[in-house]
Amino acid sequence: MPGPWDRGAPCGRSQGHPRAIFTTPSSLSNQSAAPKFMIGAETEHNYEVFRECLSELITFRLAPTKERRRVKGRKNEIKPVAKEQDQEDAAEELGDFIDYLATEIYDSLPHDLKRLDYHGTQNDSTLKEMYSTPLDSEVYDTITATLPPTVLDSFEVYSLLPPTVDLSRLLEPVFTPYINSVTAAPPEHDYQVRATECEICDRGHLPLTYHHLIPRQMHAKAVKRGWAKEWELQKVAWLCRACHSFVHRIAGNEELAKELNSVERLMEREEVRNWGKWVGRIRWKKT
Structure with a gap:
């Protein structure tokens, strides 16, 4: 019996969605097995975000329709395993197809x-304006103009591209969340994004305080000397009181602003790591 993703029959429609019939053609399978390029470390995160956004679109459009309610069988009835295996195989093929299409x-x-990332858009106003969402039609046209023909073919073969919608409009729900996600401010730039554990000792269930990674007294000097950009001045780290006090004991305001202005830089210090390991062993009993 064909699985829910088996493309052995033409694509039908139900409730506005194509029926979930899917099998990757051998031509696509071969291409997905050998992507045209390797994802570099500097773009790996963005690629994974993009793939998730594309996956949401494809899985929604290929979602299986509800089956008719079946008559309940006997408790000791032998359940067929072939269909379940077919579904697992089809899901794996769908994952390969999404990976291939995302790579293309x-x-x-x-x-x-x-x-694209938060720091890039903060440092380049032209870049920020160009990729502000919703994207202008001209920007969409520029993006989709370079897409390989195999992408359009894939969308048409699997009925992912409705007749009344062009490819640029179809991909809008992919590019919009992708851009919003990769350009979002990291937690350290927004003190309202509160951590649940101390960012040095990893202890949870403790009152946390936010530590200004660039002390307020050093804001003007940090910008003037080039230690930080204007938009970086409000970066914070969420620390327990013990770790917060420790940080201010090991460095003055100028050193904090110049050398220790991120959680990553703080954790590069051996004394900070050793402190975090030691104080992290101190746990309070639940009351």
Whole structure:
């Protein structure tokens, strides 16, 4: 019996969605097994975000329709395992197809879009304006103009592209969340994004305080000397009181602003790591 993703029959429609019939053609399987390019470390995160956004679109459009309610069988009835195995195989094939399609599209994107991040948009007003969402039609046209023909073919073969919608509009729900996600401010830039554990000792269930990674007294000097940009001044780390006090004991305001202005830089200090390991062993009994 064909699985829910088996494309052995033409694609039908139900409730506005194509029926879930899926099998990756051998031509696509071969291409997905050998992607045209390797994802570099500097773009790996962005690629994974893009793949998730594309996956949401594809799985929604290929979601299985509800089956008719079946008559309940006997408790000791032998359940067929073939269908379950078919579904697992089909799901694996669907994952390969999404991976292939994400690679094809991502490889063709403009260089700056592939490497888009919060810091880049804060440092480049032109870049920030270009990729502000919702994207302008001209920007969409530029992006989709470089897509390989195999992408459009894939969307048409699997009825992912409705007749009344062009490819740029279809991919809008992919690019919008992708851009919003990769350009979002990291937690350290927003003190309202509260951590649940101390960022040095990893202890939870403790009152946390936010430590200004660039002390307020050093804001003007930090910008003037080039230690930080204006938009970086409000970065914070969530620390327990013990770790917060420790940080201020090992360095003055200027050193904090110049050398220790991120959690990563703090944790590069051996004394900070040793302190975190030691104080992290101190746990309070539940009351």
